[in-house]
Amino acid sequence: MLPDRPANSWTQGLDFPSQLFATGSNDYELYEEDDEFVLSVEMPGFDPEEITVTWDDSILDVAAEREDETRGRRKTYHRRFRFPKSVExxxxxxxYNNGILQVTLPVVTGTPTTGKEIPIQS
Known part of the structure; x- marks a missing residue:
């Protein structure tokens, strides 16, 4: 007889955070308008001084770490974003306001998009 619980139910009895096995997390929104990229990242529970944002060679790196001493656990966040246009x-x-990090990246006007289109075969 097959189990009547979801396929990943084996993790429920273990002491693993459910996010460890989650896929397709939608904790951010990225869009381009008025010649700038706007990135909003949900990062509740962090203080601004625990968050680092760095830019290097068209890659934005967002990282945060905090120690939860009451639970004896460490909370971390790390994500990288590559941008297809030159940024000022x-x-x-x-x-950072109310658990939302917002990064605005102005696009260098007149620069072409980098990369190439990949043909789709049928």
Whole structure:
């Protein structure tokens, strides 16, 4: 007889965070408007001084770490975003409010999109 629980139910009895096995997390929104990229990342529970945002060679790196001493656990976040257009790296701004990190990346006007289109075969 097959189990009547979801396929990943074997993790329920173990002391693993469910996010460890989750796929397709939608904790961010990225869009382009008015010649700038806007990235919003949900990062509740972190203080601004625990978050680092770095830019290097068209890659934005967002990382955060905090120690939860009451539970004896460490909470971490790390994600990288690659951008297809040149960005004015001196004008990148970041704000953190109510658990949402928002990064604005102005696009260098007149620069072409990098990369190439991949043909789809049928």
């Amino acid at each position: 790296d001196e004008d990148i701004t970041a704000t």
